[in-house]
Amino acid sequence: MVQQEDLIASKLEPPVRDARAISRAALAETARDLLRAGGLVTVVAPGGSGKSSLMTELHQAVAQEQIDASWLGLDAQDNDPATFALYFIRAVQAIEPRFARDEQTALRANPVRDFDALFDLLHSRLGQSVRHAVIFLDDFQHISDQQILRFLNRLLAQRPSGLSLVLASRHELPLEYARLLVAGQVVEIGPESLNFSHAEMSTFLERYHAVQLSESDLQALDDSTEGWPTGVQLIGLALRRHKGPAADLIHSFSGRDRDLTRYLVESILKLQPERVRQFLLQTSPLRRMSADLCIATTGNSDAPALLEQVGQANLFLISLDREGRWFRYHHLFAEFLQSEFRRRDDAGFRQTCLRAANWCETRGYPSEAVRYALEAEQFEQAVDLIARNAMRVSMFDGDHYTVRDWMRNLPEAYHLHRPEILLSHAWSCAFSRDTQHALALSQQAIDLLDSEEASTWSLSEEARERWLLWALNVQAATHACSDDIEDCIRRSAALLPRVPDSEPFLLATLANCLSYSYFARREFEDSRHYALMSHEQGHRADAHYLSAWGDFLHGLTLVESGNLNAAGELARSVQKDSEGLGLGQRSYVAGLAALLSASIAIQRGDFATTAEHIDVGRAFKDIFGPVQPQLVALQNEARLHVSRQQTEKAYEVLRDGQVAALREQHRRLYVALAVEEAALQLTADDVERARNTLRRTGLLPADRKSNSLSRAQRDGLKLLDAGVHLAEGDARPALRLLTSLQQGRGAETRGGFALAVTTHRAIALWDIGSEKEAARQLDRALVAAADEFHVYPILSAGKKLLPLLDYLAEKRPAAASESLGPVLELQNWLRDYLGGSTHGPPPTGASAPQSVTERPEILTSRELEILRHLQAGLTNRQLADGLILSVPTVKWHLHNIYSKLGVGNRGAAVAAALRQNIL
Incomplete structure (x- = not known):
């Protein structure tokens, strides 16, 4: 589950290597030889075989050779294209900080549904920016999504020169790398290679448990565990408290996985002091734990000391950071503890999850909070958590992926329990281009609010009316997202007078809907009016996305009206807002500012400045939401290509956009991109190609249906x-x-x-x-x-x-x-x-x-030009020749100037213009 604010940092760093760990230098050296040249290393073995330990040692060895390396520890939540892509991008950014910033911006702003296209772009970006580097992916057994696997298969088949991958999994990898095997570019490490030798078992037991075994006992241990590292660890834990001969205990542990649960119960968990045993069980549901979280979930103020005691006792505790703040249990141990906790005290297990959920919510981890509540099957608690956070996450933060992920995991029977959940879900669907679903959800809310069933929400009449306004507001925004311009204007204009001044978010949303729609109709004065309203109301609501949208639309109207200086000031203002809010240079808001700045530079023919801004703004090509930013981004990129004499690239950008517009059924975007392509072809004096473009897109005069335009x-x-x-x-x-x-x-x-x-x-x-x-x-x-x-x-x-x-x-x-x-x-x-x-x-x-704030336009552009010539002292004949006008026409313009300025001669006109800052 992805958080808009940040990802879980511990997943992006290898576990801290224990100084006592048994070195697997021979294995690491074999793998390192391959990684120096570029290849694939696979580590496939059952849980508890030491895969992560070997990966950590290998990561350390690679870093010591000054080879760039990145790490991603996977879990079940990563078996989702959006989540995997975000974590993968962040992992690679440890090697190349600028890697895939556009795609990262798009993913964070809105979910992307064409993940094959996204992964193709990531593959291309890797080839462009990453040279000699190694990417480590641990716990790959969690990945089965076909889109992710297709991406990795392509990455293996067309691997950028010098790029290596190291993958660890409990199960056979579902990847295609036979060609690499034949070419000798794969090192496969299996369970036999990971098993401890006699010497390694002896060293391990002595270092971790201060236990020394005879050669015969070591042989018995080898026969019993086959050198399985977790088996050796279990024996070591038991031997520390065993009072009889070591051989008796060793012989009682026969086989591997089938005896693990019984052995853990009988020989490990039962041997711990009661307070440690309770601590282990009560903290087992935690995917990661800190001292504060352990106090909150166990209710035990001694939790920090117990956590330290568990670590000192070698009870499968893994440090996740070098500061020693966050830890987790080894997966096998965690799975056992969770199962045992549920068996002994299922209500206690759920209570721990609820406490963890509450702690995470108060610490600003809403996604983890919801996840704990859902895992405990405490759906009412999950409903409360989602209801408290969904509107902020979706409507104020624009994190639509998270809200939709919550709803995928919350049983459908609970989706209607709270109006804020239903409407947040609808809002996120609208801005994820799932507009039909958004309309259905918002209509469902309206129907419930209009019926007697609204009483199930225990709403007062005032609250019912308020939620009805929110539902209608979501519908208006959905029509804007689907580019249904006329319906959007009709709905927004009808709803706006009903919204009280105490609802600035609704006012800002409706103002944006109207500004957006009037801009699409090229009715710029109306668009500008509502954009200014959105800016004001968005700030009142503390909704920076809404105010930024208002500024963006205002800026576009200024660009289209030719007021480029004022538009530039707006773009700088939006960028400052983004920085002031701590949103970063690649945020959605910063992207809007970059789009606007690139458009202004294009209009001025300043293509160098365009290139500076377009890197951020280009991300909007792939964002799923209202189409205007997508149109502007595609036009900017195509025009920049033309300025560089790269006309084929320009046409390709526009045709790709047309395909996407058809797929998403956005007719206005499709027509605009087709017109842009044909216009660029005419600029290049290629009329035949322009005609072919119009023919292909059904826009030749004979093919047009005027009533659809x-x-x-x-x-x-x-x-x-x-x-x-x-x-x-x-x-x-x-x-x-x-x-x-x-x-x-x-x-x-x-x-x-x-x-x-x-x-x-x-x-x-x-x-x-x-x-x-x-x-x-x-x-x-x-x-x-x-x-x-x-x-x-x-x-x-x-x-x-x-x-x-x-x-x-x-x-x-x-x-x-x-x-x-x-x-x-x-x-x-x-x-x-x-x-x-x-x-x-x-x-x-x-x-x-x-x-x-524009100056009142009392003079036309021609009259302003004549005023400048008057200031220079030109005669009427000189004015006429210079401006390609007749002398009578010049006199007529002078008469209008004198009349507007309230003067009677040339000198007075110039003086008045200077006083009023017109000149």
């Missing part, structure tokens, strides 16, 4: 159609499409889409011979983009823009050029980039932070 999608496809016409030399139909996009009802007048439309319209006008009007259109785009250096929408028109840029440069008079400043910088950067010349990064001034 939103207006935003139809407009995006209309721009793409215009690009196809331009690429095929058919400018007039392109011009008609672009004119309707630019001048039609509800047309976007600012931001990236408006810039792209204006730029393409300039090219269409150029192609039909309207050179001067084409220049005016392009200048309009440059003026609108210059202050923020919003270059990507213009750049995406491709090299067809070059003749028009050259024409514009020739036509600008020198007097006007001196005052154009940012416009000329943008114009020259585009000419260099599209012409293949060396170009520097965007001007640093473009990235200067501005207030997120």
Whole structure:
């Protein structure tokens, strides 16, 4: 069971080696010879054979040779792809700290269901980042999941050069490594190799038990135990208290496993003082124990001393850390003690588990607490624990794997016992892309709350109404996760007025739902309004995921609207929030900030900065939740590949995303990625390939079903159609499409889409011979983009823009050029980039932070540009020539400027603009 906050650290370190341990130097040397070159070492033997001891010695020997080594001790909970992947990644990070950070972020943020794809990525990452190293996997008998086994089989078959594996198991390994055996790249260590020799038995008994045996007694011990280390240990424990001849005791122990339980009862447990015996039984359910936990579970303040006494008596106690804080019993001994405890006092066993559960909960280990309660079959207690923790874990921490794991282990009959359990489960299903199940669960809650059965929850009318609001809130969020935009808006807008101010979490969630949905419809003002509300209410609720989502959506609206400076400030704010909350650089919140920062850098043509952020943001390609981060991550990565002339990689990224979108039935994501792929192909002047992409995805004009597309999608496809016409030399139909996009009802007048439309319209006008009007259109785009250096929408028109840029440069008079400043910088950067010349990064001034609170927009971008020229002292004729306008048009703009600023002449206009910080 994975905890969001951290994994159990003791599983990632080898047990502390006892200084008295018998060295298996010969075995270790044989294995080490192979590991130096790279290979597989298997240690397969029954429990109690000394597998872990040998593994620990070998790990130590490898480290002494300065070969990187990692360790993972497995248990039954690791037979789950998500849990195994998280622990495996963390184990490898002991060798290479940056290993699979993207995948780790995705796993922690949301469960991933396509584990074969995830494991393929891990295999690829190993090949890229790990060179000469050894990975130790202990207690492999717990692993049978086919996806995990497929991963390890592939790792064995296509092992990165220099990487070795050491696996220990009680049973034969269910892995395919015959080819490695034939190639001499496997060392197999079985039980016979692990059995003690006469000399080793003698040394062991003397070191651990101060017992010396004659040669004949050693031979009898060998005959009885066959050198089995645990058998020798049991005899040693018994001999310390045996008063007769050693031979009598040795001969009473015949065979191995079949006599173990009887022998432990008769010769070991019964020989311990009563207080030690009770301590052993009462602590046996603990998978790991500390002195404080032992006090809590036994109720005995002497527990720390008893724990120390058990260790000194060599009663199968294993230290899990070098500080001596955490311990566990040897698995065989623990299994025996648990069985004996249940047989003697089943109620006491359950009581110990409940005490352990309570202790773990108060110490911040909710997953272990639930696990103890479930193991004791104390399902009511488990229900209470889950109810107290599930909403925080799922809704506030975003740890959906843990909640779903709890529900898998809690009998279904208990799933309806508490509304918070039912709704937390539904929430986690929604954010794990199991939206149908989420809707069914939340509807089940609504039905129960609306029926007389709600009385089984003992709810007051006020509480019933409150939980009904939460259930409806979960449904709204589920529709956002399934990208059901219209239904999400309808539900969220209807519910929002019903939510009181005392429920900030609900208010923040609904605000995010509305912001997300309006953003999908490209209704940016509404999206921004609700994003700001989400930020405020999320902070009130102390729900950093919700406030971060609000900031992320707000940032996206600013990017789409062309306010890149303000978006950059928001991205930095989200990153600071992540750091302030101690979430780390690879958290979900930090990932949202990185996505936003990468998008801003892309829009500025700052591909070096994009690369710095994309490593974190790329993880969202594999996250199962709302699709917008996934879309942004895929677009960013594809555009970065194109900037590096890696167009095939870009198309592959987008096609992989389309496959995932079809699999998850996300039509909007599929259409957006198909449009992006075709648009990049048009930018590369590959119109035939763009047409093939549209044909393959069913998006050719003749194949489209308009009623299945939103207006935003139809407009995006209309721009793409215009690009196809331009690429095929058919400018007039392109011009008609672009004119309707630019001048039609509800047309976007600012931001990236408006810039792209204006730029393409300039090219269409150029192609039909309207050179001067084409220049005016392009200048309009440059003026609108210059202050923020919003270059990507213009750049995406491709090299067809070059003749028009050259024409514009020739036509600008020198007097006007001196005052154009940012416009000329943008114009020259585009000419260099599209012409293949060396170009520097965007001007640093473009990235200067501005207030997120936007200044009232009293002047248009054209009017602002004219004001700057007025400040430079240009005449009306110079203004007209520089801006590719007629003199009457310049006068008309001046009249509007004077009117808006409340002045009557040029000088007064400049003075007013300076006073108001417009210039």
